[in-house]
Amino acid sequence: MKPPKRLQVLVDEGLIDEVVRQLMSGKEANVYVVRCGGEVRCAKIYKDATERSFRQAVDYTENRKVKNSRQARAMAKGTRYGREATEAAWQSAEVDALYRLAGAGVRVPKPYNFFEGVLLMELVTDAEGAAAPRLNDCIFSSEDAVRHHATLLREVLRMLGAGIVHGDLSEFNILLGTDAEGQPGPVIIDLPQAVDAAGNNHAQRMLLRDVGNLRAFFGRFAPELLATDYGPEIWDLYRQGVLTSDTVLTGRFDAPVGAVDVGGVMGEIADAKLEEAARRLRMAGG
Numbered sequence: 387m388k389p390p391k392r393l394q395v396l397v398d399e400g401l402i403d404e405v406v407r408q409l410m411s412g413k414e415a416n417v418y419v420v421r422c423g424g425e426v427r428c429a430k431i432y433k434d435a436t437e438r439s440f441r442q443a444v445d446y447t448e449n450r451k452v453k454n455s456r457q458a459r460a461m462a463k464g465t466r467y468g469r470e471a472t473e474a475a476w477q478s479a480e481v482d483a484l485y486r487l488a489g490a491g492v493r494v495p496k497p498y499n500f501f502e503g504v505l506l507m508e509l510v511t512d513a514e515g516a517a518a519p520r521l522n523d524c525i526f527s528s529e530d531a532v533r534h535h536a537t538l539l540r541e542v543l544r545m546l547g548a549g550i551v552h553g554d555l556s557e558f559n560i561l562l563g564t565d566a567e568g569q570p571g572p573v574i575i576d577l578p579q580a581v582d583a584a585g586n587n588h589a590q591r592m593l594l595r596d597v598g599n600l601r602a603f604f605g606r607f608a609p610e611l612l613a614t615d616y617g618p619e620i621w622d623l624y625r626q627g628v629l630t631s632d633t634v635l636t637g638r639f640d641a642p643v644g645a646v647d648v649g650g651v652m653g654e655i656a657d658a659k660l661e662e663a664a665r666r667l668r669m670a671g672g
Contacts, residue, residue: 387405387406387407387408388405389402389405390405390416390418390431392431392502392503392504393405393418393420393429393431393504395501395502395504396429396501396502396504396506399501401422401499401501401506402420402421402422402429402506403420403421403422403423404420404421405418405419405420405429406418406419406420406421406426407419409428409517412576414432414433414576414578415430415431415432415433416430416431416433417429417430417431418431419509419517420506422498422506426509427498427506427507427508427509428495428506428507428508428509429504429505429506430504430505430507431503431504432476432477432503432504432505432578476578477500477503477505477578478500479577479578479579479580480505480576480577480578480580481497481500481505483550483577483580484496484497484507484577485497486548486549486550487544487545487548487550487574487577489548490544490545490547490548491544491631492541492544492545492548492574493541493563493565493571493572493573493574494573494574494575494577495507495508495509495510495573495575496508510561510563510573510575511563511564512562512563512564512570513564513568513570518561518562518563518564518573519561519562520557520558520559520560520561520562521534521557521558521560521561521562521572521603522557522558522603524562525607526604526607527607528607528608529608530570530607531604531606531607531608531611532604532608532610532611534562534571534572534604535600535601535604535608535611537571537572538560538572538574538600539597539600539616539620539635540631541572541574542555542593542596542597542600542620543620543629543630543631543633544631546583546593546620546624546629547629547630547631549582549583549584550580550581550582550583551580551581551582551583551586551589551592551593551596552574552577552579552580552592552596553579553580553581553592553596554576554579554596555574555596555597555599555600556596556599556600556603557599557603559574559575559576560572560573560574560575561573561575583624590621593617593620593621594617594618594621595617596617597616597617597620598617601614601616601617613637614637614638615637615638615639616635616637618639618641619635619636619637619638619639620635622639
């Protein structure tokens, strides 16, 4: 196919040999299957801020590192340079997160290059070599649902160990790829909204929502998962500084008795409404 304008630059630079087809159009980016030498990869073209449906809310961008104080001031003021810097930081956040998480052993697509707002990375495939489906497009047995849920909880622990909370983890941004032994296994994607677990004041709320989304989805196939409470347990162990990727979780958590955090409750309600709106948007878009 004829390369889109944003990919033609990479073709001219010799980073891409051929654009095979469009793989998907998402809320934040368009993804294409491309050939690079003898390998098939994917190219993620980030949409401009005015075209995205995902909000760059301060909840996500809080405490992100910038190059210098001038850039930070411009971003805060919303000047043209500041908006460009904010956009660049949003895009590079995913690249940084992919490298950090891959280094921590989390199953994410392997990144290869980031050039002119385009991320070249591994094309996650199924056992037949076709592009891997999203979890939302899959049906699971109770046994497989429990197994994949446990695998993803372990990935959440590894992510926390790397200092990262996904922030938008759900069945819509996890692929069912194949592992090193050729067995089906989840692969986490879409990380531009990833937050610093220690430096972002909203990280706890996002972690609880991420884990809650996993429980709700896999609980459709294994109802016993709906009775678990892994999110608060994970965060409490992380807060105490005793959480590792090998920590044995129980799925139980007894919340300390105290004053009700009204602000936190309202935040959870607002997040639930936003998540439901985003879910409906994704479903409407196929």
